[in-house]
Amino acid sequence: MTLAGTWRLRHQRYQLQGEVCEKCGSLIFPPRDVCPECEAPAKTPYTFSGRGEVYSYTTVYHPPAGFEEDAPYTVALVRLEEGPMVTAQLTDVDAEQVEIGMPVEMVTRRISAEGEEGIITYGYKFRPVLRRTRG
Amino acid sequence: MSEVEVLKPDRPVGIVGYGAYVPRYRLPAEEVARVWSGGHGRTPITEKSVPGLDEDTVTIALEAARNALARAGDVDRAQIRAVWVGSESHPYAVKPTSTIVAEAIGATPATQAGDWEFACKAGTEAFQAAVGFVGSGMARYAFAIGADTAQARPGDALDYTAAAGGAAYLLGPADESLAVIEASYSYVTDTPDFWRRAHQHYPSHGGRFTGQPAYFHHITNAARGLMEAMGTRPEDYTYAVFHQPNLKFPRTVARRLGFTPEQIAPGLLVDRIGNTYAASSLIGLTAVLDQARPGDRILLVSFGSGAGSDAISLRVTDAIDERRDRAPRTEDYIARRKPIDYATYARQRRLYVMK
Ligand SMILES: [Zn+2]
Numbered sequence: 441m442t443l444a445g446t447w448r449l450r451h452q453r454y455q456l457q458g459e460v461c462e463k464c465g466s467l468i469f470p471p472r473d474v475c476p477e478c479e480a481p482a483k484t485p486y487t488f489s490g491r492g493e494v495y496s497y498t499t500v501y502h503p504p505a506g507f508e509e510d511a512p513y514t515v516a517l518v519r520l521e522e523g524p525m526v527t528a529q530l531t532d533v534d535a536e537q538v539e540i541g542m543p544v545e546m547v548t549r550r551i552s553a554e555g556e557e558g559i560i561t562y563g564y565k566f567r568p569v570l571r572r573t574r575g
Numbered sequence: 576m577s578e579v580e581v582l583k584p585d586r587p588v589g590i591v592g593y594g595a596y597v598p599r600y601r602l603p604a605e606e607v608a609r610v611w612s613g614g615h616g617r618t619p620i621t622e623k624s625v626p627g628l629d630e631d632t633v634t635i636a637l638e639a640a641r642n643a644l645a646r647a648g649d650v651d652r653a654q655i656r657a658v659w660v661g662s663e664s665h666p667y668a669v670k671p672t673s674t675i676v677a678e679a680i681g682a683t684p685a686t687q688a689g690d691w692e693f694a695c696k697a698g699t700e701a702f703q704a705a706v707g708f709v710g711s712g713m714a715r716y717a718f719a720i721g722a723d724t725a726q727a728r729p730g731d732a733l734d735y736t737a738a739a740g741g742a743a744y745l746l747g748p749a750d751e752s753l754a755v756i757e758a759s760y761s762y763v764t765d766t767p768d769f770w771r772r773a774h775q776h777y778p779s780h781g782g783r784f785t786g787q788p789a790y791f792h793h794i795t796n797a798a799r800g801l802m803e804a805m806g807t808r809p810e811d812y813t814y815a816v817f818h819q820p821n822l823k824f825p826r827t828v829a830r831r832l833g834f835t836p837e838q839i840a841p842g843l844l845v846d847r848i849g850n851t852y853a854a855s856s857l858i859g860l861t862a863v864l865d866q867a868r869p870g871d872r873i874l875l876v877s878f879g880s881g882a883g884s885d886a887i888s889l890r891v892t893d894a895i896d897e898r899r900d901r902a903p904r905t906e907d908y909i910a911r912r913k914p915i916d917y918a919t920y921a922r923q924r925r926l927y928v929m930k
Contacts, residue, residue, distance in 0.1 A: 451678075455679060509628060510628055529629075531629055532627060547634070548634055548637050549629035549630060549634050550628075550630070550631060550634065551629075560631075560666055570903050570908070571910070571911065572903050572907045573910070
């Protein structure tokens with residue numbers, strides 16, 4: 441993707457910012473400015489919680505160019521708790537631990553870096569929900 | 576020398592939210608010893624945290640900042656007028672870490688953003704500046720973050736301890752705070768104990784010189800300077816947190832200053848996560864706040880090579896009890912632990928030459 445293209449997507453990538461349809465209330469991610477449900481224009485920003493669960497997944501052992509350093513890694517379809525489905529890498533998890541229905545949460549990580557000299561692209565990935573103890 | 580005066584803002588300032596982050600991976604010190612010393616010799620800690628392949632100072636600072644915001648509650652992002660990140664491992668030589676963090680937390684565009692450098696003191700240096708920025712009335716809220724993915728020369732003494740982690744503090748008005756800043760004091764000299772020249776991968780250090788004239792001299796003088804000026808004594812503090820490059824130094828300096836092992840234990844994380852550099856003392860403070868009670872007093876003393884220390888005296892407020900569990904505790908991150916061997920460590924730290 442071009443520098444300008446990556447830059448324009450920064451709110452979507454850093455904050456999981458999509459849109460809400462003012463007409464029918466649908467929550468939209470990724471943002472597309474038109475409601476997929478009722479076809480009304482939808483440009484009001486909506487920030488998703490980042491919580492969801494794994495809907496399906498696959499582990500990539502032979503990555504496309506630019507992602508060799510990360511292999512093997514798992515890509516999942518994550519259903520956000522607000523409804524939309526997102527495709528993203530899972531992180532901080534071993535491939536054999538992943539299962540359908542696993543609760544995950546959004547984190548911001550390095551997505552790619554153009555060699556040693558280029559720009560570093562940050563964006564959303566999902567990890568297993570951090571186990572918490574309360575005192 | 577004239578009498579020491581402590582630093583104190585015009586308006587009372589405190590910590591509105593705090594947050595920590597520790598990566599998932601751990602390199603046991605025994606692994607370093609196995610590869611570099613035939614398994615011989617004493618190791619300075621048990622294990623250190625190692626960043627994943629997709630982590631760096633930006634991602635670490637960001638998760639810590641998000642945790643701080645979760646604890647702070649309903650903070651208007653437009654009122655965050657500074658996002659300052661202290662680190663010695665900013666991902667870019669030119670291009671701020673802080674603008675990326677500020678954008679991701681929604682604090683842009685009407686904000687200061689800047690990266691601070693002062694070895695392991697960069698985080699508390701940003702903290703001191705944020706106290707001043709809020710205390711002067713220029714900002715309602717200001718972020719001070721310490722985060723690092725520290726690199727050491729493979730096999731060097733620091734290879735056992737150079738770790739990754741972050742801690743973020745949202746400074747704001749004292750009446751909204753979970754801990755108020757009572758006073759602070761900074762002590763700095765030109766002392767060449769540790770450095771890294773431009774374009775060098777690994778730092779150099781002065782070996783034994785890093786101890787007495789560097790770490791101990793600065794921490795002791797900063798802590799004594801602050802306590803003498805405030806009229807406080809070690810027994811007035813429930814907890815104390817010192818910069819922790821290894822287990823021995825903070826224990827020794829605590830004893831010399833008159834603090835007990837019990838006072839420093841809750842904030843002494845180095846044995847299990849390593850030296851997180853600019854986050855080291857600040858992440859210790861997050862673990863203390865995770866268990867502190869209203870009214871507790873805390874002494875925090877950082878150290879950065881080059882060299883200097885910031886000493887900060889805090890008092891915990893009633894707000895701690897309701898905010899603490901709005902974000903993961905530091906122990907939750909420490910408990911999330913995947914040990915790796917040295918070969919995997921070398922891959923995750925990109926030590927293999929790929930082309
Ligand atoms: Zn609609």
